[in-house]
Amino acid sequence: MKPSPFEISCPGSLDAAHKALHENPRGTRIISGGQSLGPMLNLRLARPSRLVDVTGLSGLAEIRQTDSHVEIGAAVTHARIEDGEVPDPIPGMLRHVAAGIAYRAVRNRGTIGGSLCHADPAADWVTAMTALGATLLVRDGSGGAREIPMSGFMLGAYRTSMAEDEILTTVRVPRHSDRARWGYYKICRKVGEFADAIAGFVADPESRVCRVVFGSTGGAPLVSTELAQQIATTGAVPPLDTVKTVLRDSGLTLSDVKIHQLAIAHSRAVTEALSDA
């Protein structure tokens, strides 16, 4: 179906983008790759009066690295990450996650920033970036910038802690040591479909960071410090029943099927991470 009519603006600068956003914040949506918003527009589930396309903004497609971080511009596509254009903050994880998103034709247009801001519970980057302890750099309409840690960024399905006048510019991923381990596993009915369950795991003995994250819970990713503590101190994959108890006591409404899927995904991710070459 044709989307409802809208205006489109392709600002050349962040200031111009903020100006366009400011004119009618409630009727305006920011679009980058449009691979999630596009289907919603075609189904007329979303009917904005204006789209502001930020893919052309200078700096948003850039990739930088510092001693401590890898900085990925919000409009960098999944395919560029899949192809290894982004330096590894932890060996192989970003490429693995990117390669598992939808299909290559979608990855060629979809962007990391768009995926994070869209905040679909079943999306990959919200879970993977939470596991990696990333922070998001956003700019507001008055030129102010702030950093939002991934834990706490997503409030629920399609809801984030970004204000209406804020635009995501950069995803900052901390670099991990060469002793760091990671695992990422998702369960999908069909390759490329929305995941039924996602599990992310990152452990770095050097920085003593260990994160266990569950995605596709219906809302924000679920972080379990309890499981992280247990895995880091024992180096063993927790029994399925332990994981299920944690999920049942999480405060989220999860069906038995969902709990089983999440526990299995977790088990596979951690097993992969802890196995020796």
Added chain:
Amino acid sequence: MPETLTLTVNGENCTVTVPPRTQLAEVLRDHLDLTGTHLACEQGVCGACTVMMNGRPVRSCITYAHACDGAVIETIEGHRGDAVMDQLRDAFSRHHALQCGFCTPGMLATARDIVSRFDTADEATIRLELSGNLCRCTGYVGIVGAISEVITAKGSTGKHSAPPSPARPAKPFTPFEPVEAAQTPIPTAPKGSVSAEGGWTVVKRSFALNHAPDAVWQLFRDPARVAPCIPGATVESLDAESFTGAVEIRFGPIRARFGGRGSYENDDAARAGTIRGEGDDKLGKSKVRGALRYAIAKGATPQVSRAEVELRFEIDGMLAQFNRPELVTGFVDYILVQFAANCDAVLSGGEAGPVKRLSVFAMLWAVLKARFSR
């Protein structure tokens, strides 16, 4: 406002003037008469519309025309002088890789991309890469065979052959005491359950209200008073047992306005009631019907109540085609939290807040989550 853009399609420079909502697929089919590009799902799932844009496959159904200004597009009508595409076409014929031909333009675009990205690819890899292109005739056997043959014939060009697996540090994992990670606040849903009964979704929820059961019941039994507590709801007409009205939904980028009618009945002795209704979202072509049962019980103290709510609903049309039931239940919880806050506000003598903006929700959430988790 129509905009004019220039693009190179199959080697020819083209200028088209199209409105902003135009997709690349429409530019090709309706403006350039290149109807070899097929449209089916129009939501990026089936792959029929896949074309090459600047040498990469893209979905032309979810790629806006404005994003193609200056781009180089190759469709099934093109690829002239492309030896690899010639080989693929030939191999598709010999392997019977098409029957009705509807998926073939998209299949060939994806196949062309697989051949250029992989030097070697086993059947599993090819099937994985093809997963975004649906074929309902062939069972994929001929398609996989054709692509495999062309990859083998091409020989090595130094390209990668498989996505990387996790790099394993050489040393065994040494357990460590982790630094305390910041605890993520868990947005706690109201207590209850979600289940599917036939085509119906049933959400049961229980939540606390900071007022005595009688006062809460007086609010719940009166649609004129309780309706404004439902975020986005308006009552247009009301008599002793029926009503007409509308509910406006804002959920992330999703917008819908369900207008409709319904009936209600209350049992004052049991402090319980039912609202039944159905409505449709004309712009979005979705329909919803359902029933809301509610009962007000005593809470932990005489000044507190528990509301037991059961919402049973069925959605048809575009919203259902979107098919993400867990998001619908998430949305119901999101509405319930605001509803409870509004009820408390009205019972305290205030007014239901204009809780339509999502940002307000974030603040409410922090205040309310402690209570709902009890």
